Amino acid sequence: MALSLYVHIPYCIQRCHYCDFTTFEQSLIMPPEDYVKLLLMEMRQRHHGVAGRKLRSIYFGGGTPSLIKPSLIVSILKEVATLGFEIDQSTEVTIEINPATVSESSLDTYIQNGINRFSVGAQTFNDDLLKMCGREHTAAQTRETLSLLQKRGLNYTFDLLFALPGQKLAQLEQDLNELVDFQPKHLSAYYLTVPTGHPMSKGRPPENEQVSMFELIESHLGLSGFERYEISNFCQPGFESRHNMSYWDNTDFWGLGLSAHSYLKSSKWGTRFWNPKTFPAYEEQVSNAATGSPEEGLPDEQVEVLKMHESLTDICHMHLRTLSGLPERLLNELFDGLAASEAASRLNSLVTKGWLVKSSQNNWSLSPEGLLLSNQVFEELTFGPSDF
Numbered sequence: 001m002a003l004s005l006y007v008h009i010p011y012c013i014q015r016c017h018y019c020d021f022t023t024f025e026q027s028l029i030m031p032p033e034d035y036v037k038l039l040l041m042e043m044r045q046r047h048h049g050v051a052g053r054k055l056r057s058i059y060f061g062g063g064t065p066s067l068i069k070p071s072l073i074v075s076i077l078k079e080v081a082t083l084g085f086e087i088d089q090s091t092e093v094t095i096e097i098n099p100a101t102v103s104e105s106s107l108d109t110y111i112q113n114g115i116n117r118f119s120v121g122a123q124t125f126n127d128d129l130l131k132m133c134g135r136e137h138t139a140a141q142t143r144e145t146l147s148l149l150q151k152r153g154l155n156y157t158f159d160l161l162f163a164l165p166g167q168k169l170a171q172l173e174q175d176l177n178e179l180v181d182f183q184p185k186h187l188s189a190y191y192l193t194v195p196t197g198h199p200m201s202k203g204r205p206p207e208n209e210q211v212s213m214f215e216l217i218e219s220h221l222g223l224s225g226f227e228r229y230e231i232s233n234f235c236q237p238g239f240e241s242r243h244n245m246s247y248w249d250n251t252d253f254w255g256l257g258l259s260a261h262s263y264l265k266s267s268k269w270g271t272r273f274w275n276p277k278t279f280p281a282y283e284e285q286v287s288n289a290a291t292g293s294p295e296e297g298l299p300d301e302q303v304e305v306l307k308m309h310e311s312l313t314d315i316c317h318m319h320l321r322t323l324s325g326l327p328e329r330l331l332n333e334l335f336d337g338l339a340a341s342e343a344a345s346r347l348n349s350l351v352t353k354g355w356l357v358k359s360s361q362n363n364w365s366l367s368p369e370g371l372l373l374s375n376q377v378f379e380e381l382t383f384g385p386s387d388f
């Protein structure tokens, strides 16, 4: 059974104003060398029961993995191989890189050691907006990084952030024009999400302009040969992110490092588990762990053994994020008659409402209206223990 690995590298040059990922400014915390030692220890202790499995993908995420020495990333990849995970040509190995944090020589090291996909946190080519987000790099540095990747013909993806305070439709259009010229194979377009009351929640484009932004992204990218295959993700044909697909199509994934989350089908309805969010707690856990499977021996508050209604909720939410949707066949295969028919009835009523469509192959997926209202769709498909 295939497995995906996520490796969290929690270092950043700066903390962007909108970000709530578990990351820290490098100088303020444990040196990366010590952190990677803990990470290797965690892998050696906990790989029992999963080592030997074929890896669909490895993803170095953050944070800014390109900020730490490439030799540290290589040491993690070597350990993965030493522990007996199966890696072949089809294993997608991605590293997130921030503009101005890679060089010809670091790229050489990554490529020679099996990294075959680069995810560039570009966000926007507008310097004023970059500054307002608290980003350290300029648009010129983003262009340099993208040119470096393009010159070598590498497979790279691009993160775009939109609906920023003060952002105009024409500025988003400039971003789209420019990024299409760099010919990435894949693009993630993230609608800025910040809590109410956050400084960046003020001055955002009005709702009708936000809708125009969603429409502009879809039409502009469509004309440039990109297919939308998930709510926020677009790709050239055949370049879907294998790693992200693991989250959406219910493949097992093991997350290593600070705050990393995992999902394994190691119990009837699947088990989720996660690592501590602080360095001292993570260090203590790894230093005191016995050997075992990834979730063995974790405290109860870090493990959730899913019940049927939770698994049904996850399957509906995750599959419906993709434009290929949720196959009726899968519902019937995984769940008993009562649960599958309750889900089918809710799904069909969302078709009547116009938020979902059902294909001739009996897959439900988000309609154009549902794509804009996905949170409401997911609320309707959240099941409780007494729903069937």
Ligand SMILES: C[S@@+](CC[C@H](N)C(=O)[O-])C[C@H]1O[C@@H](n2cnc3c(N)ncnc32)[C@H](O)[C@@H]1O
Pocket (backbone or CB within 6 Å): 018, 019, 020, 021, 061, 062, 063, 064, 096, 097, 098, 099, 120, 121, 122, 123, 159, 160, 161, 190, 191, 192, 193, 194
């Ligand atoms: C985990 S971050 C890591 C990427 C890299 N460190 C960077 O920022 O350049 C992945 C992506 O999440 C997106 N992101 C982070 N915070 C967000 C937020 N509050 N709302 C929407 N997207 C966000 C950004 O586009 C970012 O590139």
Ligand code: SF4
Pocket (backbone or CB within 6 Å): 011, 012, 013, 014, 015, 016, 019, 020, 021, 023, 062, 063, 064, 098, 121
């Ligand atoms: S660089 Fe990326 S991970 Fe780091 S703070 Fe900014 S958005 Fe978050």
